[in-house]
Structure formats: C-alpha cells, structure tokens
Amino acid sequence: MTSGVLNLVLKRLGIAAITLLIVLFAVFFATSMLPGDTASILLGQAATPEAVAGLREAMHLNDPAILRFLRWLVGLLHGDLGTSYANEMPVAALIGGRLVNTMKLAGITALLSVPLALTLGITAAMLRGSVYDRTVTVLSIGVISVPEFMVATLAVLLFAVYLRWLPALSSVNEAHSLTDLVRIYAMPVITLTFVISAQMIRMTRAAVIETLSTPYVEMALLKGASRSRMVLRHALPNALGPIVNAIALSLSYLVGGVIIVETIFNYPGIAKLMVDAVATRDLPLIQSCAMIFCLGYLLLITTADIVAIMSNPRLR
Amino acid sequence: MTDKITNWTSADDAMVENAIRRGASRRELLKMLLAGGAAVAAGSLVLGRASQAVAAEPVSGGSFKAAGWSSSTADTLDPAKASLSTDYVRCCSLYNRLTFLDKDGVTQMELAESFDSKDAKTWTVKLRKGVTFHDGKDLTADDVVYSLKRHLDKAVGSKVAKIAAQMTGFKAVDKSTVEITLADPNADLPTILALHHFMIVADGTTDFSKGNGTGAFVLQTFEPGVRSVVTKNKNYWKSGKPYLDSFEFIAITDDSARVNALLSGDINFAAAINPRSMKLLESQQGFELSKTTAGNYTDLNIRLDMDPGSKADFVAGMKYLVNREQIVKSALRGLGEVGNDQPVSPANIFHNADLKPKAFDPDKAKFHFQKSGLLGQSIPVIASDAATSSIDMAVIIQAAGADIGMKLDVQRVPSDGYWDNYWLKAPVHFGNINPRPTPDILFSLLYASSAPWNESQYKSEKFDKLLVEARGSLDQAKRKEIYNQMQVMVSEEAGTIIPAYISNVDALSSKVKGLEANPLGGMMGYAMAEYLWLEA
Numbered sequence: 001m002t003s004g005v006l007n008l009v010l011k012r013l014g015i016a017a018i019t020l021l022i023v024l025f026a027v028f029f030a031t032s033m034l035p036g037d038t039a040s041i042l043l044g045q046a047a048t049p050e051a052v053a054g055l056r057e058a059m060h061l062n063d064p065a066i067l068r069f070l071r072w073l074v075g076l077l078h079g080d081l082g083t084s085y086a087n088e089m090p091v092a093a094l095i096g097g098r099l100v101n102t103m104k105l106a107g108i109t110a111l112l113s114v115p116l117a118l119t120l121g122i123t124a125a126m127l128r129g130s131v132y133d134r135t136v137t138v139l140s141i142g143v144i145s146v147p148e149f150m151v152a153t154l155a156v157l158l159f160a161v162y163l164r165w166l167p168a169l170s171s172v173n174e175a176h177s178l179t180d181l182v183r184i185y186a187m188p189v190i191t192l193t194f195v196i197s198a199q200m201i202r203m204t205r206a207a208v209i210e211t212l213s214t215p216y217v218e219m220a221l222l223k224g225a226s227r228s229r230m231v232l233r234h235a236l237p238n239a240l241g242p243i244v245n246a247i248a249l250s251l252s253y254l255v256g257g258v259i260i261v262e263t264i265f266n267y268p269g270i271a272k273l274m275v276d277a278v279a280t281r282d283l284p285l286i287q288s289c290a291m292i293f294c295l296g297y298l299l300l301i302t303t304a305d306i307v308a309i310m311s312n313p314r315l316r
Numbered sequence: 317m318t319d320k321i322t323n324w325t326s327a328d329d330a331m332v333e334n335a336i337r338r339g340a341s342r343r344e345l346l347k348m349l350l351a352g353g354a355a356v357a358a359g360s361l362v363l364g365r366a367s368q369a370v371a372a373e374p375v376s377g378g379s380f381k382a383a384g385w386s387s388s389t390a391d392t393l394d395p396a397k398a399s400l401s402t403d404y405v406r407c408c409s410l411y412n413r414l415t416f417l418d419k420d421g422v423t424q425m426e427l428a429e430s431f432d433s434k435d436a437k438t439w440t441v442k443l444r445k446g447v448t449f450h451d452g453k454d455l456t457a458d459d460v461v462y463s464l465k466r467h468l469d470k471a472v473g474s475k476v477a478k479i480a481a482q483m484t485g486f487k488a489v490d491k492s493t494v495e496i497t498l499a500d501p502n503a504d505l506p507t508i509l510a511l512h513h514f515m516i517v518a519d520g521t522t523d524f525s526k527g528n529g530t531g532a533f534v535l536q537t538f539e540p541g542v543r544s545v546v547t548k549n550k551n552y553w554k555s556g557k558p559y560l561d562s563f564e565f566i567a568i569t570d571d572s573a574r575v576n577a578l579l580s581g582d583i584n585f586a587a588a589i590n591p592r593s594m595k596l597l598e599s600q601q602g603f604e605l606s607k608t609t610a611g612n613y614t615d616l617n618i619r620l621d622m623d624p625g626s627k628a629d630f631v632a633g634m635k636y637l638v639n640r641e642q643i644v645k646s647a648l649r650g651l652g653e654v655g656n657d658q659p660v661s662p663a664n665i666f667h668n669a670d671l672k673p674k675a676f677d678p679d680k681a682k683f684h685f686q687k688s689g690l691l692g693q694s695i696p697v698i699a700s701d702a703a704t705s706s707i708d709m710a711v712i713i714q715a716a717g718a719d720i721g722m723k724l725d726v727q728r729v730p731s732d733g734y735w736d737n738y739w740l741k742a743p744v745h746f747g748n749i750n751p752r753p754t755p756d757i758l759f760s761l762l763y764a765s766s767a768p769w770n771e772s773q774y775k776s777e778k779f780d781k782l783l784v785e786a787r788g789s790l791d792q793a794k795r796k797e798i799y800n801q802m803q804v805m806v807s808e809e810a811g812t813i814i815p816a817y818i819s820n821v822d823a824l825s826s827k828v829k830g831l832e833a834n835p836l837g838g839m840m841g842y843a844m845a846e847y848l849w850l851e852a
Binding site: 034035039040042043050051053054055057058084086087089094097153156157160161164167168169171263264265266268272273276277279280282285 | 383388389390391392397399470471472473475477478539540541542566568569570572573576577579580581582583732733736737
C-alpha cells in the first residue's frame with residue numbers, strides 16, 4: 001500500500017463520517033416534521049390534552065427535540081444508544097437480537113446470490129449473443145420486473161399452503177437443527193436472491209463485455225491465452241470496480257430494505273423495528289436504526305471504492 | 317356466498333343443534349340449511365360451530381399458537397397502558413379482572429365474589445379467597461386498591477384515566493374486602509371494572525415485564541413487537557382451567573400472510589380476517605370462521621356548531637342520503653349489522669331494538685338539502701384509512717349525493733396523525749369508535765355536553781340529566797327505559813351517522829374448540845386463552 005492509496009482511503013472514511021452525521025440530522029428533522037408526538041401516539045385515541053401533558057411530563061418529553069437529539073448524539077459517543085420512549089427498554093437491547101437476525105438473513109442471502117450472480121454474469125458475457133446469454137438476460141429482466149411481495153406470496157402459497165414443505169412463517173427462535181434452519185430460511189432467502197441477483201448479473205455482464213473489447217484483452221488472445229484465462233486473468237480484474245460497486249449497492253439493500261420480506265414471513269428483523277419506531281415517534285430508536293442502515297451502506301460502498309482503487313493499477 | 321353466513325342467527329344455531337341432538341344426519345342438516353338460505357360451503361362452517369356445542373368434555377393439553385393483526389415495540393404487559401388487541405390478549409392470559417362480561421353481555425364475578433351498594437355511590441367489593449399470584453403471594457384487598465388507584469396517576473399514562481377518575485376513594489376494609497367510593501352514583505361500576513385495563517396486579521408493581529398476575533398462564537417469554545409465550549398456571553384458582561399447556565401469541569400484520577400461516581398449519585388461530593380471505597378459507601377443509609359483532613363502528617360526523625352542520629336540514633338530508641344496507645353489503649362486504657345512528661350495539665343488553673334504521677331516501681334527502689340552501693355547493697368530507705372502511709363509505713355516500721345534485725368532495729388524508737389533526741376538528745369527517753361495555757360510558761364519552769369526544773358537538777340539557785339519572789339508578793327496568801329514550805335522542809338529534817356495527821371475523825383450525833362470541837370484541841373478548849382447548 002503506497003501513501004497515495006492510504007490518502008485516498010482516509011479521505012473516503014472522512015467523507016463517510018460526515019455523510020453519517022448529515023443523514024442523522026436529516027432523519028431527525030424528518031421525524032420532527034411528522035404530526036403527533038410519542039405521548040399522543042402512545043395514548044392513541046384516548047389522548048385527552050391533560051393525559052398527553054401528564055405522560056409527556058412523566059417521559060421527560062418536554063425538552064425541545066433538538067436538545068434531546070444532541071443529548072442522544074453525546075450518548076452515542078460514549079457508546080450508549082439511549083432508551084426507547086415506547087417501552088422504556090434500552091435501545092441496544094431492542095436492536096441487538098433483531099440486528100443479528102437481519103445480519104443472518106443478509107449473510108446467507110449474500111453467500112448464495114453473489115457467487116450465483118457472478119457466475120451467471122461472467123458466463124453470459126463469455127458466451128455473448130448465444131441462446132444461453134439471451135436466456136439469462138431475459139430472465140434477469142423478468143425477475144427485476146416482478147415485485148418482491150408477489151414472489152414471496154407465490155412462494156408461500158406454493159411451498160407452505162399447498163405442498164406444506166416449508167413453514168409460512170420464519171420463526172427464527174424455533175430453529176433447533178440444521179434442517180429447521182434450512183426450512184426456515186429457504187423462502188426469504190430465495191425471495192431476496194431473486195430481488196438482488198438480477199442487478200448484479202446485469203452489471204457483471206456489462207462490465208466484463210466492456211473489458212473484453214479492450215486492446216490488452218485482444219493482445220492476450222493473440223498471445224494464445226485460453227478463453228477462460230483471458231477472461232479470469234486479464235478481463236475480470238479490470239472489470240472489478242463496477243462489479244464490486246454493483247454488489248455493494250445490492251447488499252446494502254439487505255440491511256434496511258427488506259421490510260416487505262420481513263412483513264410477509266413475519267421475520268423479526270431491523271427494518272420492521274424502524275417502521276414501528278417511526279409509527280410511535282420513538283426518536284432514540286429511529287436514530288439508532290437509521291444510523292445502523294447508514295453505517296451498513298457506507299461500509300459496503302466504502303469497501304467497494306477501496307477495492308476498486310486497489311484493483312486499478314493506475315490508482316495504485 | 318360469504319354474506320350468506322352472516323345472516324345466520326343464534327336461533328338458527330339452536331335449530332341445528334336440536335336437530336343434531338335428535339340424531340339428524342349431515343345430509344338432512346344440509347337440506348335444512350339450504351332451506352334456510354345458507355349456501356353449502358357456509359353450511360359446513362356452521363355445522364362445525366353447532367356440533368361444537370354438543371361436543372364432548374374439553375381435553376387438556378397441547379400448545380396453541382395464535383396471530384393477531386398488529387403489534388409494535390410499544391407492546392406492553394401493563395394493563396393500564398394496554399392499547400392494542402395484542403396487549404389485551406396477553407393481559408387476559410396473565411391477569412384477572414374483578415368481573416367479566418359473558419357471551420350475553422351480562423356481568424359475571426371473577427376475582428370479586430360480590431359487589432354491593434345501597435346508593436350506587438359507595439361500593440363494597442368482597443374478594444374471592446384462596447387466589448394466589450404467580451409468585452406465590454396471596455391476593456388481598458391491597459392489591460386491588462393499588463391496581464385501581466394507579467389509573468389516577470398521570471405518570472402511569474393509563475388509557476382509562478378518564479373513566480377511572482370517578483373513583484375517588486379506595487379503602488381496604490380487611491384482607492378480602494375493598495370499599496370504593498365514587499364521586500357520583502354509578503350503577504355500572506361492576507361492568508366498568510370488566511374493562512381489560514382494570515386487571516388486578518400485585519401491590520407495588522412497577523415493572524410489568526414479568527407479567528405477575530393471578531391469571532391462567534405464567535409468562536415465559538415476551539419480546540415487544542415480536543411474540544409472547546405463556547405456559548399453564550398449575551395453581552390456577554378456576555378448577556380444571558386452563559386446558560392448554562402453552563399459548564403463544566404473535567402478530568402478523570399482513571392480512572394474506574396471516575391467512576397463509578393458518579392454512580399451512582403454522583398457527584391454529586388467525587384473528588380479524590378480511591372478507592377477501594374468507595372465500596379462500598371456505599374452500600378449504602379443516603377451518604372455521606367465528607363472527608363477532610361487538611359494537612365497533614365507523615361513523616360520519618357532522619359538527620353541529622359550524623357550517624354546514626349548523627343547518628339542521630343539511631344533517632337531516634345526510635341521514636337520508638346514507639344507504640346503510642349498501643354500506644354493509646359493499647363497504648363491509650356483508651360483515652356488519654345495519655345501525656341506527658346510535659352507539660349502543662345489538663350485543664349490549666341495553667340496545668333499543670325498536671329503534672329502526674333510517675331508510676335510504678334520496679328524494680327526502682334532496683328536499684332537505686334544498687331547504688338548507690346547500691344543494692349544488694361542494695361540501696368537503698374527510699376520510700382516511702385510520703377509520704375502518706371510511707373511504708369506501710365516503711365513496712358510496714358521494715355517489716348517492718351526485719345522483720341528486722349534492723356535491724360531496726371526499727378528501728382522503730393519511731392515517732398517520734388522523735386522530736390528532738382531523739378527527740373531532742373537521743366540519744364533516746369520519747370517526748371510528750371501539751366497543752365500550754356500557755351505554756353510560758358511550759354516552760359520557762361521546763354525547764354528553766361535556767364529553768371529551770363529542771364528535772358532532774351535540775349539546776342537550778335533557779340528555780345530560782337523563783344520563784345522570786340512569787347512571788345513579790339501581791333499578792334495571794327503569795334504566796332500560798331511560799337508555800332506550802336516550803338512544804332515540806342521539807339517533808334523531810345528534811350529527812353522528814352510524815350506518816353499521818362492524819363485525820370481526822376470526823379464523824381457526826377445526827381442532828380448536830370452546831370459542832364463543834363476546835361483546836367486548838373478537839377472540840372471545842380477547843380472553844380466549846383460558847377457555848380454548850384442542851381436540852386430541
């Protein structure tokens with residue numbers, strides 16, 4: 001690693017930190033703009049003015065929101081995520097188990113979909129214009145076009161309701177063996193793989209095709225390199241940048257964007273927690289979830305950037 | 317097809333039951349049902365229900381998994397804070413109330429042995445002896461005093477603070493006697509204390525995460541917004557109950573996901589099924605539906621204190637313009653009972669059955685609109701998903717208005733913040749009211765001059781007087797008479813149009829037995845856990 005690369009990386013990390021701060025502020029202001037506050041929402045229809053005032057008093061909600069937000073930020077620096085307004089539990093405890101669940105789901109999906117997408121994308125690029133290539137292209141466009149709630153619902157109808165092979169709910173707490181685990185994760189993982197693979201396949205294919213038409217790949221061909229060596233050794237490293245970026249974008253969706261899959265399979269992940277938190281205007285919880293989504297996104301994008309930099313000899 | 321079964325009355329059930337006792341064959345029964353106008357598919361559902369009543373003794377054992385329709389991180393085991401069906405179900409399995417409402421809406425004793433009062437103002441409550449909490453502590457008068465007094469503390473954030481405020485004095489006379497003093501006489505106290513929020517917790521409890529109650533089940537796991545698991549309380553004071561070894565409750569917000577989980581056998585019980593899913597369930601073997609009309613309603617509120625509601629003819633016109641039958645048929649898809657513009661539902665013992673719903677009459681409506689001088693002007697009507705089915709109702713009323721030249725401009729607003737920003741505020745808007753156990757609570761909350769939720773700003777001194785009179789009287793016949801009169805007044809004079817009482821339909825596996833309707837709502841008034849059993 002030369003100092004140039006180090007500089008670039010440090011710069012990226014600095015930008016990431018600033019982005020995070022901006023996002024937290026934006027989320028805070030968006031939350032403040034929403035009508036209703038925690039006390040009135042917790043009381044629901046029974047919110048008479050005096051009841052709301054009493055509860056606000058009891059929950060210490062009378063300080064200006066910006067003060068509470070800054071207090072939360074200061075707490076964050078000490079590694080404290082604060083306490084949920086809605087049920088007075090530490091936010092860390094609420095998020096903990098669900099973050100693990102989300103990570104599990106995202107991890108398994110990534111392990112399945114990334115190799116699959118790369119293989120399909122690269123082979124389609126190598127066999128450009130063949131029946132195989134067209135099939136892959138058409139299928140991936142088709143899958144992109146089907147909304148995920150439909151994929152998920154059809155999967156449930158087929159595998160859970162009619163065939164009874166798989167459970168309709170993904171109750172992670174009841175997994176006691178490897179078989180259980182496979183049965184529970186099968187449908188959500190398949191659904192998510194459908195959703196994110198298509199984009200990766202198309203990006204990989206496009207990037208590899210582009211580099212295949214460059215002079216140095218032609219040179220390798222003239223030197224008598226085999227087709228597979230030409231692709232894997234000469235073309236792929238140069239196509240890595242855009243491919244890794246596509247992978248990062250697709251995977252970042254798995255951190256916070258899987259609300260539909262969580263809803264349909266009743267999977268206790270972090271996306272639904274954030275939706276709940278917004279519904280009750282639970283500021284500390286909203287902020288913590290937003291921070292985690294943003295961190296996940298930044299981590300993936302920054303990693304992708306760094307990989308792209310490292311794979312580019314001119315930047316190295 | 318689905319609206320056929322909703323015509324089914326308890327009388328029909330009795331007829332089928334008698335036939336089964338006489339040993340009628342399934343074929344004969346189906347004939348009977350068809351003669352009664354119920355379709356074959358519905359017939360098998362009803363058969364399931366009717367034969368249940370004749371079924372053998374309940375069997376103990378088994379684990380039961382049910383799914384409600386809503387949950388959030390604000391889920392709580394503190395009865396005072398309970399706000400969602402999810403909370404009620406959990407609290408009912410862990411705690412007991414002093415009284416409860418049975419399937420006919422009659423108040424029965426639970427932790428109390430008796431309620432006595434000479435003037436309806438000072439009440440002596442004798443407690444049942446030999447009842448213990450899950451942690452082994454005996455139930456005493458102190459627990460009851462603490463549980464009831466909590467609601468008066470603003471910091472608790474009780475959902476029933478307003479109703480509890482009438483209780484001004486609490487005294488533990490001895491270990492098993494409590495004296496409750498009210499600000500004004502109220503004959504309904506035993507019924508009021510059957511509300512879920514008045515569950516009895518142990519004296520001094522501030523941390524409710526353990527769910528320490530006297531109820532049928534003991535808490536094992538509770539994750540807010542995810543699930544709860546409770547197991548049989550072996551020392552439960554009701555002999556023989558509960559039947560289930562364990563009861564798990566989750567929420568599946570997505571309607572079709574909830575039905576699919578029932579169909580795939582992941583759960584035994586899915587609460588609040590939407591009418592679209594009913595057809596799917598009826599076509600499958602091994603499932604049943606249970607319908608409850610408890611008195612939840614969506615109403616069209618016309619404020620009498622501002623334009624256009626300040627013109628009496630506009631309100632009268634609107635009452636003729638609302639096609640109640642059509643609303644039940646299409647907006648509620650047959651799952652409801654036609655209402656007559658007053659809040660006391662047919663499930664309530666004080667319901668005035670002689671008060672007939674206003675007939676749909678566009679000509680009369682047009683006449684009144686013309687008289688009010690508003691015909692041809694555009695009147696905004698606010699509707700939202702927050703008030704169940706209000707969008708569909710608004711569209712039906714709008715179409716009827718268009719036919720006679722009355723322009724109603726339906727404005728659809730988001731549910732988020734609806735109760736804060738539009739409800740009670742807009743001149744013409746929709747509300748939604750959950751079931752309440754007594755006419756007194758309904759009227760005090762919604763129609764008295766000082767009512768906090770006076771949806772149409774209805775003010776009548778005569779009405780207020782009658783309300784106090786009925787509340788303080790211990791003479792049941794006289795109360796019935798007064799409440800009948802008050803229902804007529806609300807129906808005729810107030811600006812709230814209540815087109816229908818909305819039914820709730822729960823779906824369950826045929827293996828589940830013991831479910832009955834209850835005036836406090838679906839899932840047996842949320843208290844099903846201790847009554848249900850699973851067929852071996």
